[in-house]
Amino acid sequence: ISFTLTTKDHILLNEITRITTQVPGNALNSFISTTPITPMGNKDVNMSIVVHHQPHFTTQKANEAVIWGYFLYPRRKGEFVDKQYIKMTGKEMLEELLGQLSKVDPGPGNIMDKKQEIMDSVINCIPAYMPYASALFNNRAKTDRPKVIPEHSTNLAFTGEFVEQPYQMVFTEQSAVRSGEIAAYHFAGVPMAKLVKNPRYDKDIKTLAKATRKMFK
Ligand SMILES: Cc1cc2nc3c(=O)[nH]c(=O)nc-3n(C[C@H](O)[C@H](O)[C@H](O)COP(=O)(O)OP(=O)(O)OC[C@H]3O[C@@H](n4cnc5c(N)ncnc54)[C@H](O)[C@@H]3O)c2cc1C
Missing domain, CATH: 3.30.9.80 (D-Amino Acid Oxidase; Chain A, domain 2)
Incomplete structure (x- = not known):
């Protein structure tokens, strides 16, 4: 609240x-x-x-x-x-x-x-009172949330916090805005490579080492 x-x-x-x-x-x-x-x-x-x-x-x-x-x-x-x-x-x-x-x-x-x-x-x-404010942190299966562009869609996309976006952090404006960008780029024919790069910290040795150190501090 x-x-x-x-x-x-x-x-x-x-x-x-x-x-x-x-x-x-x-x-x-x-x-x-x-x-x-x-x-x-x-x-x-x-x-x-x-x-x-x-x-x-x-x-x-x-x-x-x-x-x-x-x-x-x-x-x-x-x-x-x-x-x-x-x-x-x-x-x-x-x-x-x-x-x-x-x-x-x-x-x-x-x-x-x-x-x-x-x-x-x-x-x-x-x-x-925001009873659903943390709903986006709920555990989920991969299939629980739709992809931004559902399969075979020609004119419909889902945006916001409840779409499945790999390696994005929910509850951020970044992930919500990105879903809109993906939708717009897709239907306007803009290559997805033009999206801001998605950092893969889960594969970045420096970040992983830092996180490990922090965990045991
Ligand atoms: C308490 C709180 C703290 C947060 N703190 C941060 C933070 O520090 N940093 C951060 O990056 N993110 C934060 N977020 C997350 C961020 O605010 C959201 O991810 C982002 O605002 C979602 O954007 P959106 O455009 O998808 O949805 P929203 O901003 O929710 O926009 C959806 C809009 O659709 C409207 N709408 C709904 N139904 C209809 C309808 N039927 N017809 C017409 N309009 C409709 C709503 O009124 C609303 O204006 C926070 C969120 C909350 C709740």
Whole structure:
């Protein structure tokens, strides 16, 4: 379950910058931690925020700030709001966020000192439940998903995250866009060799060695 928070000033944003030591847009996923990504092996992080470079939207006013956040396990309970995340209002999600930030706040002072100011700065905090957001990671057989160009098709193609594209990583704009490119190239008669090369990291010794080292670190 995710939420999008819009504020009419940058107080919260500045506090997040101070606490995480990340300027907006610097780290795509600022997990609630003083390092950008919580190291593997640590206790599960229930909450994550994405703080984009501001302004994020072309129509966003200079005084406004927009951040996005989510809870990976919607049925778990909050630590600061005694409710399942899925049942929280936007305001409660923000309260949970402030609580989490206060836990890792290195000081001096604490974000909680500014809680009222931050709450007053909120334009809205809109939760969005995405029950199928991770469906594309489900195990599948090769035949479960169609190819971009089904056999014998003369005018129909499938695009997006649920097509079978060998060696592409799902859940990325790259793979979704590539499926559209494949479709367009196919029907327009453009050779597939003109597609951006698909890196085969599974055959790249350097990458494999690096991955192995990382695994045992
Ligand atoms: C929470 C989340 C985080 C993500 N983070 C990243 C990331 O960090 N990096 C990354 O690369 N990718 C990320 N992705 C994945 C990326 O957003 C998607 O892969 C990409 O947007 C898919 O593009 P698409 O054009 O195939 O589909 P979509 O962007 O889903 O577009 C499909 C469009 O079709 C419209 N539509 C549906 N049905 C109909 C209909 N019947 N008639 C007309 N229109 C219809 C929908 O409204 C929608 O606008 C993330 C996705 C999610 C959900």
